[in-house]
Amino acid sequence: xxxxxxxxxxEGPEAKGKMVTYKVSDISKDMSFLEMLDVLNxxxxxxxxxxxxxxxxxxxxxxxxxxxxxxxxxxxxxxHYTTCQTHMRSYKDGDVIFIEPFRAKSFPVIRDLKVxxxxxDKIIQAGGYISSFTGMAPEANSIPIHHEVAxxxxxSAACIGCGACVAxxxxxxxxxxxxxxxxxxxxxxxxxxxRMERVVWMVNAHDDEGFGSCTNxxxxxxxxxxxxxxxxxxxxxxxxxxxxxxxxx
Amino acid sequence: xxxxxxxxxxxxxxxxxxxxxxxNIVNPANRKKLDIIVxxxxxxxGGAAASLAELGYNVKVFFFQDSGRxxxxxxxxxxxxxxxxxxxxxxxxxxxxxxxxxGGDYRSREANVYRMAQxxxxxxxxxxxxxxxxxREYGGYLSNRSFGGVLVSRTFYAxxxxxxxxxxxxxxxxxxxxxxGTLTQYSRHExxxxxxxxxxxxGVIVRNLVTGEIERxxxxxxxxxxxxxxxxxxxxxxxxxSNGSATWRAHKKGAFFANPSWTQIHPTAxxxxxxxxxxxxxxxxxxxxxxxxxxxxxxxxxxPPGEIPAEDRDYYLERRYPAFGNLVPRDVASRAAKERMDxxxxxxxxxxxxxxxxxxxxxxxxxxxxRERYGNLFTMYKKITGIDAYKEPMKISPxxxxxxxxxxxxxxxxxxxxxxxxxxxxxxxxHGANRLGANSLLQASVDGNFILPxxxxxxxxxxxxxxxxxxxxxxxxxxxxxxxxxLQKILSIKGTMPVDQIHRRLGKIMFxxxxxxxxxxGLKWAIEEIRKLRKEFWxxxxxxxxxxxxxxxxxxAGRLADYLEISELMAVDALDRxxxxxxxxREEYQTEDxxxxxxxxxxxxxxxxxWLGGEKWKLHKEQxxxxxxxxxxxxxx
Numbered sequence: 077x078x079x080x081x082x083x084x085x086x087e088g089p090e091a092k093g094k095m096v097t098y099k100v101s102d103i104s105k106d107m108s109f110l111e112m113l114d115v116l117n118x119x120x121x122x123x124x125x126x127x128x129x130x131x132x133x134x135x136x137x138x139x140x141x142x143x144x145x146x147x148x149x150x151x152x153x154x155x156h157y158t159t160c161q162t163h164m165r166s167y168k169d170g171d172v173i174f175i176e177p178f179r180a181k182s183f184p185v186i187r188d189l190k191v192x193x194x195x196x197d198k199i200i201q202a203g204g205y206i207s208s209f210t211g212m213a214p215e216a217n218s219i220p221i222h223h224e225v226a227x228x229x230x231x232s233a234a235c236i237g238c239g240a241c242v243a244x245x246x247x248x249x250x251x252x253x254x255x256x257x258x259x260x261x262x263x264x265x266x267x268x269x270x271r272m273e274r275v276v277w278m279v280n281a282h283d284d285e286g287f288g289s290c291t292n293x294x295x296x297x298x299x300x301x302x303x304x305x306x307x308x309x310x311x312x313x314x315x316x317x318x319x320x321x322x323x324x325x
Numbered sequence: 326x327x328x329x330x331x332x333x334x335x336x337x338x339x340x341x342x343x344x345x346x347x348x349n350i351v352n353p354a355n356r357k358k359l360d361i362i363v364x365x366x367x368x369x370x371g372g373a374a375a376s377l378a379e380l381g382y383n384v385k386v387f388f389f390q391d392s393g394r395x396x397x398x399x400x401x402x403x404x405x406x407x408x409x410x411x412x413x414x415x416x417x418x419x420x421x422x423x424x425x426x427x428g429g430d431y432r433s434r435e436a437n438v439y440r441m442a443q444x445x446x447x448x449x450x451x452x453x454x455x456x457x458x459x460x461r462e463y464g465g466y467l468s469n470r471s472f473g474g475v476l477v478s479r480t481f482y483a484x485x486x487x488x489x490x491x492x493x494x495x496x497x498x499x500x501x502x503x504x505x506g507t508l509t510q511y512s513r514h515e516x517x518x519x520x521x522x523x524x525x526x527x528g529v530i531v532r533n534l535v536t537g538e539i540e541r542x543x544x545x546x547x548x549x550x551x552x553x554x555x556x557x558x559x560x561x562x563x564x565x566x567s568n569g570s571a572t573w574r575a576h577k578k579g580a581f582f583a584n585p586s587w588t589q590i591h592p593t594a595x596x597x598x599x600x601x602x603x604x605x606x607x608x609x610x611x612x613x614x615x616x617x618x619x620x621x622x623x624x625x626x627x628x629p630p631g632e633i634p635a636e637d638r639d640y641y642l643e644r645r646y647p648a649f650g651n652l653v654p655r656d657v658a659s660r661a662a663k664e665r666m667d668x669x670x671x672x673x674x675x676x677x678x679x680x681x682x683x684x685x686x687x688x689x690x691x692x693x694x695x696r697e698r699y700g701n702l703f704t705m706y707k708k709i710t711g712i713d714a715y716k717e718p719m720k721i722s723p724x725x726x727x728x729x730x731x732x733x734x735x736x737x738x739x740x741x742x743x744x745x746x747x748x749x750x751x752x753x754x755x756h757g758a759n760r761l762g763a764n765s766l767l768q769a770s771v772d773g774n775f776i777l778p779x780x781x782x783x784x785x786x787x788x789x790x791x792x793x794x795x796x797x798x799x800x801x802x803x804x805x806x807x808x809x810x811x812l813q814k815i816l817s818i819k820g821t822m823p824v825d826q827i828h829r830r831l832g833k834i835m836f837x838x839x840x841x842x843x844x845x846x847g848l849k850w851a852i853e854e855i856r857k858l859r860k861e862f863w864x865x866x867x868x869x870x871x872x873x874x875x876x877x878x879x880x881x882a883g884r885l886a887d888y889l890e891i892s893e894l895m896a897v898d899a900l901d902r903x904x905x906x907x908x909x910x911r912e913e914y915q916t917e918d919x920x921x922x923x924x925x926x927x928x929x930x931x932x933x934x935x936w937l938g939g940e941k942w943k944l945h946k947e948q949x950x951x952x953x954x955x956x957x958x959x960x961x962x
Contacts, residue, residue, distance in 0.1 A: 106599050187874060210451060217409075266454055
């Protein structure tokens with residue numbers, strides 16, 4: 077296949093960016109999307125031009141480091157895929173592909189397609205953990221957990237922290253990411269002790285980092301690579317209101 | 326310099342307790358005067374950073390990813406082992422120790438392995454308390470599955486994302502410590518060198534990957550939890566940016582490198598589909614609990630797998646190893662696959678794969694059970710290949726995976742540079758010549774959380790009067806200067822060969838002659854080829870851009886420069902060891918039916934290599950003693 081790529085290039089956070097057109101040829105159907113970008117970068121490197129910066133690491137959909145908005149959709153056109161899992165078999169010869177960074181106020185561009193997602197670390201730092209120090213733990217089987225509860229906690233815990241939910245949301249809200257961690261820990265008995273402080277601290281941190289509010293359109297859940305459930309946002313709102321009501325009474 | 330492993334006195338079962346009874350600890354009030362640098366934020370580095378910060382030390386953690394949650398521990402799928410004996414199937418600490426020593430083909434250190442089995446029990450408690458949603462039985466208690474090389478069920482799991490869940494728990498523990506103010510994280514920072522002052526590790530030189538600035542950081546001790554170097558094969562199960570540079574640069578500063586050639590080739594990865602492929606995705610070993618591996622009995626059988634009847638299938642693992650069947654250890658399974666493919670029975674368009682078939686299990690257990698056990702793996706398989714593995718068998722192939730070799734460490738996990746520690750896959754300690762499945766997450770986690778915090782205090786107790794380590798000293802000046810010169814040198818070449826192209830060529834040399842099967846002629850050829858390729862790198866690599874800001878090509882080039890040296894030592898090490906053991910299979914030393922032949926008389930040692938500069942190394946031998954286990958020929962028949 078021969079393709080035309082329109083890629084966002086931006087020198088640094090303060091610089092003005094623009095779309096630049098590139099051609100790639102001999103792209104095979106079994107390449108992954110990122111391998112197609114590798115081909116472009118090898119071509120640029122051979123010519124001595126600065127290569128396109130994009131984030132990626134595990135290339136198997138679990139580390140959450142890859143990003144990209146491809147033809148207007150976070151992680152490309154397939155629902156619940158990461159960019160690294162997207163393959164070229166769904167493109168055809170002559171296609172024009174637009175490639176942009178994840179865009180959000182809380183994700184400033186570092187260079188080209190790489191963005192700074194440390195705002196998500198800040199949300200977890202605010203309370204997305206259980207305050208158990210190494211050495212404190214009781215025997216693991218002393219706390220039985222219902223099979224379905226453990227499975228449900230896993231569904232929330234599976235979030236890979238990629239930020240596609242933020243890039244997709246018209247308000248740049250991180251509600252799905254935030255609620256996944258709150259739900260994971262609130263569902264488990266180990267996490268219940270701190271559930272009230274946790275939800276308040278984390279929601280406040282989310283707002284402080286400049287993420288927008290959730291208006292329940294659900295676009296985030298359509299792209300989420302781990303299919304985190306929209307109900308987690310409902311659960312977060314319940315936890316949040318419950319915490320405020322409990323503190324006030 | 327003679328190697329001293331500092332193994333404590335007493336019976337195996339008492340050694341760790343005897344050590345803890347006698348080791349020096351640091352007064353809580355003095356801990357905040359002590360700085361520790363941790364490199365790497367995965368299960369070993371992140372676990373060490375969080376646990377040391379909890380104790381009250383000043384900890385700085387450096388990693389190249391944008392967040393600690395991305396470290397490659399995240400990709401481990403199947404599980405983590407622990408000798409809990411929840412299954413009442415005869416498991417205990419000794420049996421786990423026995424399985425690990427045997428799995429490693431009697432080439433690991435007895436005392437370390439026994440300790441790992443002992444503390445495995447605490448690790449499951451710890452991770453459960455941190456909120457890891459391990460799989461549960463319907464009564465609410467923890468569930469187990471089996472892994473290769475053992476006859477009990479001791480593997481704890483969180484679906485097929487166990488590594489992710491353990492890593493997130495570790496990451497969250499780090500975030501907790503950042504909030505408490507005891508830990509500072511430096512994301513998108515890559516280590517460039519270790520600074521040694523008066524023979525002790527005293528700091529690091531790092532590059533800020535965002536601004537390109539070179540920074541100096543000092544500490545009373547440095548911990549490397551930087552993982553393995555399997556990416557040296559280019560095509561591997563590792564993340565694209567995983568690298569061996571931290572351990573290699575430590576090696577060139579005086580840390581001995583042990584058993585570098587022992588690389589685990591994982592039997593169940595996805596096969597290569599084309600020249601531009603960058604990654605071989607792993608399919609968890611846990612699939613071998615329910616999946617059966619086979620190839621057609623007839624060469625080039627044109628029928629689709631579903632139409633090949635049982636009598637025309639060769640379930641070669643069940644045939645060759647009736648006792649362990651599909652659950653033989655990884656080295657055995659990979660070699661058996663290679664044997665079938667070399668004989669012309671491989672499947673798929675490039676004849677480079679074998680089938681992993683779930684038909685029998687789905688018939689017996691139902692599709693829902695299989696979905697609950699491995700659902701995410703089947704989904705991942707479909708996303709990458711477009712094939713539904715509930716309906717037709719997966720195609721799998723061996724791929725470079727885990728580095729059993731690494732920095733030589735003593736019982737305290739200290740390298741041959743005082744004050745420099747290595748944890749997790751970065752060290753060589755526990756897996757011998759072959760690692761058992763689900764022992765990797767275990768070793769990384771216990772090294773960081775339970776072992777290092779108790780051993781590093783023995784060293785730091787002598788540092789309470791040292792005071793802050795200055796960074797404006799000749800040692801830091803020199804290290805920084807060398808780092809900057811190397812970066813400039815790479816940028817000044819302006820050749821025509823992109824980094825990845827050279828890396829791919831290195832990978833091909835390594836996979837051909839320094840992987841599953843080795844021989845003297847091939848290894849000597851590999852050394853010559855590596856040297857030629859290294860020369861080509863230093864005269865013709867194409868790295869565009871500058872060092873002033875983000876430059877991925879420059880980062881990759883620095884890592885490849887190190888790979889081009891590590892690779893030679895791997896071949897040198899493989900050449901030195903004239904026996905077959907575990908993952909190290911020398912064609913000259915095998916039985917008539919192709920099984921490995923060990924030479925315990927001459928090679929019962931860990932090979933610790935000292936860098937002498939200029940393609941020269943000196944071999945130091947740590948003789949291995951087995952006092953509480955009978956050394957036998959490893960058999961899974």
